[in-house]
Amino acid sequence: xxxxxxxxxxxxxxxxxxxxxxxxxxxxxxxxxxxxxxxxxxxxxxxxxxxxxxxxxxxxxxxxxxxxxxxxxxxxxxxxxxxxxxxxxxxxxxxxxxxxxxxxxxxxxxxxxxxxxxxxxxxxxxxxxxxxxxxxxxxxxxxxxxxxxxxxxxxxxxxxxxxxxxxxxxxxxxxxxxxxxxxxxxxx
Numbered sequence: 001x002x003x004x005x006x007x008x009x010x011x012x013x014x015x016x017x018x019x020x021x022x023x024x025x026x027x028x029x030x031x032x033x034x035x036x037x038x039x040x041x042x043x044x045x046x047x048x049x050x051x052x053x054x055x056x057x058x059x060x061x062x063x064x065x066x067x068x069x070x071x072x073x074x075x076x077x078x079x080x081x082x083x084x085x086x087x088x089x090x091x092x093x094x095x096x097x098x099x100x101x102x103x104x105x106x107x108x109x110x111x112x113x114x115x116x117x118x119x120x121x122x123x124x125x126x127x128x129x130x131x132x133x134x135x136x137x138x139x140x141x142x143x144x145x146x147x148x149x150x151x152x153x154x155x156x157x158x159x160x161x162x163x164x165x166x167x168x169x170x171x172x173x174x175x176x177x178x179x180x181x182x183x184x185x186x187x188x
Contacts, residue, residue: 125174133167
């Protein structure tokens with residue numbers, strides 16, 4: 001967390017050395033996301049700069065209490081800004097269009113991005129579960145019965161049900177605490 005405190009202070013103070021390093025360390029992640037989702041290099045620069053301004057304003061206000069690393073929070077801001085820009089483009093394009101088939105394509109593009117984000121959020125937190133809980137949920141998601149899962153894991157059926165419930169609850173709690181979860185709920 002010490003690195004984050006130095007980074008936060010550097011952003012608030014406008015320290016060019018820290019800002020330059022932050023840019024170099026993070027632009028590739030933002031670039032990958034935007035270019036995979038119908039953007040271009042100019043969009044990357046615009047979104048990065050806009051997100052940095054948003055981050056600066058939130059940090060400067062003193063009201064932001066980060067529960068994740070600055071880099072993770074910043075990445076969330078960038079993704080949210082990009083999704084909003086895609087929606088605005090879509091609205092603008094839809095107003096100019098006469099062909100409804102093209103509108104369906106844009107809707108599916110936006111939905112596809114949102115689904116990718118939801119899946120990323122799920123996978124990120126699923127990987128944080130213990131090996132036992134991941135195995136148990138994998139078997140459950142494969143459609144296995146409690147009886148089958150009990151035989152595979154060696155647990156009693158009652159304990160399997162309880163452990164599955166606890167694992168799902170733990171996963172849901174981690175997901176709900178992620179800032180991206182709130183963004184995705186607001187979107188969908």
